[in-house]
Amino acid sequence: MNTSERLTVGVAARLSRYLQVLTQARKMGKDRISSQEIAEYTNINATQIRRDLSAFGRFGKRGVGYRTDALLDEIRKILRTQGQHNLALVGAGRLGSAIASSPIFAEHGIHIAAIFDTDPEKIGERIGELRASSMDDIAQICRERNIIVGVIAVPAESAQDAADALIDAGVKIVFNYSEALLDTPADVQVHTSNPAVELLYAMYFHLT
Template sequence: GQHNIALVGAGRLGSAIASSPIFGEHGITVAAIFEIDPEKIGQHVGSMRVSAIDDMAEICRDRNIIVGVIAVPADTAQDAADALIAAGTKIIFNYSEALLDVPSDVNVHTSNPAVDLLYALYFHLT
């Protein structure tokens, strides 16, 4: 099957996620990229135009998106999650360091590269 995902965050991490070929190999398409930062809205990440977070509900509905990826700093991660949930997202991959507060019917998978590295070092060095 083909799965469309929404990405929140057009910074370094978001851009890396959006341009990664690994998703396409598994039938996953980054179908929309959103930003809170007005300076990034309207810019392009690869061939994709960055949309305003205010347009998320309409875009997610039009593009049949139910999975969201959060790649923003911790201080805006909850806002990103709230917007994704309001847009009908039921699965969220959180790449921020924030602990998200979400309804019980929303699945959150938190994975932060720095945290993952710390765990790996801890288990291999102790």
């Protein structure tokens, strides 16, 4: 497969999971990793992993495995996650603060460039390296800082307003941490993360 071709949803999802494992493996000091080790961490069959990776070239050797750094770089190229991407976080509460304080985004080249909230008591509060800004300034700040990704970390009843503000500011990718079903234009990608749904998925395979 040519890396310029658009990936299927399934392949993109699996490559993202491989990327997560490889990032952690590198932090653990693992120079090499086998498809079987990746399989154990992802619950994806090792044969499927080798098939996915071989579609983009020869990255490993039988019996030796993959060079962690090299494979990590190649998957980032395939997923087009090289360089830095600026993100806006809406919600300066406990969830938003936890997200802003986590290194996980920076590990993947994603920079939290702005934090917004509607609560006057939160505006101006320091969260990590940033101070929370007013939602009234979201359009100007998103333009100035070239932000195309937004993360919603507010209660469900406030999520649609947050999404509308992000979209009006030019954001094209919205990651929704609330349970709300968002109404967005067709050209905006929305990804919703719900821990309860993930737990139900895991429980199904344990209980059946």
